Amino acid sequence: MISWFKQLDELLRGKRTEPGQLAEDRVNLPLRTFVSLAIILGALYGFFMGWYALLNREPADYMQLLAAVIKLPALFLLTLVVTFPSLYVFNALVGCRMTMTSTLRLLVGAVVVNVTVAASLGPILGFFTLSTTSYPFMIVLNIVLLAVAGFVALGFLLHTLRRVALRPLNWTELPKTSSTEDESEDDAARMPGPLEHIESDPSGLGPANSVFKIWVLLYGLVGAQMGWLLRPFIGSPDLPFEWFRERDGNFFSAAIEHLSHLIGAN
Template sequence: MSGDRPSPLVIERILRDRQGIWQQIVAEGDLNALTGRMLASSAIALACYGAVLGAFHSPLMALTSALKLPLLFLVTLAICLPTLYLFNLVFGARLSVRQSLALVMVAITVTSMLAVAFAPISLFFLITAPDYGFFKLLNVAILTLSALVGLRFLTGGMQVLNDHGLLAPEAATAKAPAQATAQAPAQVAPAAGSTPADAPAAGQSAEPVAEPVAVPAGAAVAAANGATAVAPAPVPAQWTGQPATAAFPPGMMPPGYAPAQRPWGSPQVRRAEPTQRPASMTLLYIWILLFGFVGTQLAWTLRPFFGDPGQDFAFFRSIDGNFYAEILRTIANL
């Protein structure tokens, strides 16, 4: 399945046919439709999960969080996508803007769908154990786990693009002639003035020459006496339980016999050395850290998402402190 089939759930295709997704991104086939479907699916899923987050405070906060959570991911993508694209260009990658956007949208789609899959669990704890600190830490853990799985898809897609030479085109170009040379059969030209082994000598006919055949001694004696001797049929070694060479003394091997090759005595085949990781893959991990820092800081700026029940409703809070200090303070207060 290489094309984008019409399906109400794009996440199903991403999870079932991820190789088809990567091949479509490599070929840049109908990426606008694929990216649009992933964008719509992610926005709906994040809005549903945001409504669960804000439901801890009030229905108005649930509506506000349903609007702000998709905005959080999309604004973070808009801030960090140019950095990823320029990183690839600087280090020789051939990714287009549409390919980079589609790759990141795959990660965001997986993240949002996993988050909304955890929404019933979050809603269950909201009803049965309405503790603000625990509810906040639970949902931060859910979003972190979902984001890690989504970024795993991003690195897998970049690895596929690397295998197709889109991240390190120079290495792929240099590897192709080497593989063609290794697969070509080795042919040795005859030396000057030499005669090939299969060619007949000068003055000789091209007819095949019969090779001498070894005749057993008993058969020779019988032939001399005028009797017809029948050579005994060889008994297979597996019938007698003895090795194939046990009936013959050392140095008296019959023609055509050779000692059996032991599996442990065969020469070891050298495995191919792993390809060197391009600089674009290393910078991808740096970009992921950058994406995480920008996303957490933007989430702190757009808060509240949960809504402290001890405070009145507010669309935004004053900017003070940071996300990580708030998480540590919440853990300490549990």
């Protein structure tokens, strides 16, 4: 367990996606550890999300809390299961050099980054839950927090893909090219963070950028709809507990509706 968190720390600090590590065409993210981490951290965010049903339903709805704890990691991992085959095929078509296992590992890594950021924002969500009864506000806040986490994860994915796309020969030269003259000496020894842009020949990045765009589109659309299918996560105070709601509507129309409701437009 402690070693898992050490590995998570290495992922967050960028040690696992260092240019040198990626050069050998493998992504050093053991699946068992990182899938477990995704479940634990996703469940942690789900835990904070589930507080709302504890505080705003009579009697306190522990089932909804449990459902949120289970559903949140499920949302990310099921979306990955649904989209992975197509993600991999596009990746191969466009000419990215990653093997199937590395692709999967990289994607799981991005999910872990996503849920880690979300879990670290969890205390803020918990605090707002304690002091808010408005259901639309909680929905909008959750969307905002998860969107922030999602964008950070996208940054991680894009930069890692670009690093993979670079030619292995370039790795040895990286420390010199990345530090400019006005930076101090110890900066040359600094390890690039996982979100750091590494200067490189832009011609090699074409495939990485296309793969990224395709992935974001696919994962985003499926993820949003998956979230819609798995609802309720927070649990409307007016409705009884259900594991799943009726299958109608979609994510985007509902998000807009809640937002307009919050600013009192209807």
